[in-house]
Amino acid sequence: MVKRQLLYKEWKQSELTFILVMLVAALATPFAFLMEYSSFQTCINDTDCITDSPRFSYIFKTDAFLSLSWLMGIFFAVVQIGFERNKGQMDFTLSLPFSRSTIYHTKFFLGAGIIAIIHSISYVLTYLLILGLNPLEVPGFNSSYFFSLLSTCMMYSLFFAAGTLTGSAISQAIVAFSTAILPFLVIGLPIVHLDFIMKTSGMWMDRIFNYLISPISPITYITTERFQHDYPLWFPGEEYIVPIVMMIVFYLIGLLSFMKHPIERNGRFFLYSKMDRPIQVIVIVFGVLGFGWVGFSSDNSMFGYITGMLIGGVVGALTSYFLIYRKR
Known part of the structure; x- marks a missing residue:
């Protein structure tokens, strides 16, 4: 499924980019945690500073890296597919003595593997800091990390699949973002117009948006704010299960498209x-x-x-x- 020689080629092709992103992303949350702790200690030692609690606490649901890590998934997918096609390197990759499914799996699991490694390193380092500093509370530590990993992999698979359908990086981004809000367009816009015609109070429309459109829209899952609002859920664990299902669906769409698409329309919007x-x-x-x-x-x-x-x-x-x- 994944060939070592091809994996090495894919890594070396964007080695510096991967290393820099891994270093910055893996250290982002531990560094923010330390900086917050340092600021708290400075405040404790300052008689003019007022704190809400005598012990340090850190809210992971508002952590910058965890909230924006989905951008990393987008970046990897565009680099691996869109930029490679823009540079004219995709034809060379497809000419190598590997099947298209092997090339797809190697690319996909390289990006997904790097994302998982980054989150794992960040999680371990932060956990060690929590053990050493012994803060009062760290709400959302496990759930925020897990949800961040899921949302990043989901956005990665979405943009990766979009890259297999399109002929340039900009086309890939447009198609992926359009797909992320597609339920709002396909279901939401007709509902809004129906509400205009029927002149209702809009309560039924709000229920459809909350119970149907929002849960199946990828854009809903890109931040940990999903845990901070009282969204109605279809079933327990929906906020985890739905991104997993969408990630699998996008992965399969990308695989089928990559195995079947023509390569002579590079630069076109759709292949x-x-x-x-x-x-x-x-x-x-x-x-x-x-x-x-x-x-x-x-x-x-x-x-x-x-x-x-x-x-x-x-x-x-x-x-x-x-x-x-x-x-x-």
Whole structure:
């Protein structure tokens, strides 16, 4: 599945980038923990400083690295797929005496492995600091680290899959971010328009957003704030299980696409030419619905609603044309 020679080639291709990211990311939370502890000790020794507690505590749910670690997953996926395709190196990689599935698995597990190693090192170092400094409390330590790892791997697999469908780094980013909010577009926009037509109180719409759209939207899981709000859950552990399921789905989509896609359309938005027209139509529809909602919200009139839909159709058509049909 993963070939050592190919793994070495993939590592050496972006070695400096991987090492720098690993060093910075693995030390980010332990360093922040130490800095917070140092500031607390300074405050304790200063008679003019007022503290809420005589003992040190650290809230991991608000830690910068854990909250933003999903950016690392995006970065690795774009470097491994999008940038390699932009540089024209993907054709060389595919010409090596390895099957496409082997190349895909080697790339994927290299990135996912680095992400897991970074979180593991950070976790161990922080745990040792907790044992040594013995703080009063460290709420969210285990859950925040685990959720951060899941959300990072989920975003990595999403952007990795998007890279197997697109011909450039910018196309990869656009498709992945669009997928991350896709439930809001596919389900949310029609619901908003239906609410306009029915003129309801909006309570049923809020329930659909909270119970259906939010739980199945990848964008919902990119921060540990998921634990800080009273989101209604379908079942216990949903905040862990859903990212795992989505990660597996994106992994399989990426694998099938990478094994089947043509390589002669490098630089195009989509590697599959058959996807161009349907996606353009979808973008136009989203433009019509989105701008129609904005137009109606601006003056609560049918004139604003229709005007917004017309503007949205034009914007969607032009945007989709320049994004999809123009080679980069």
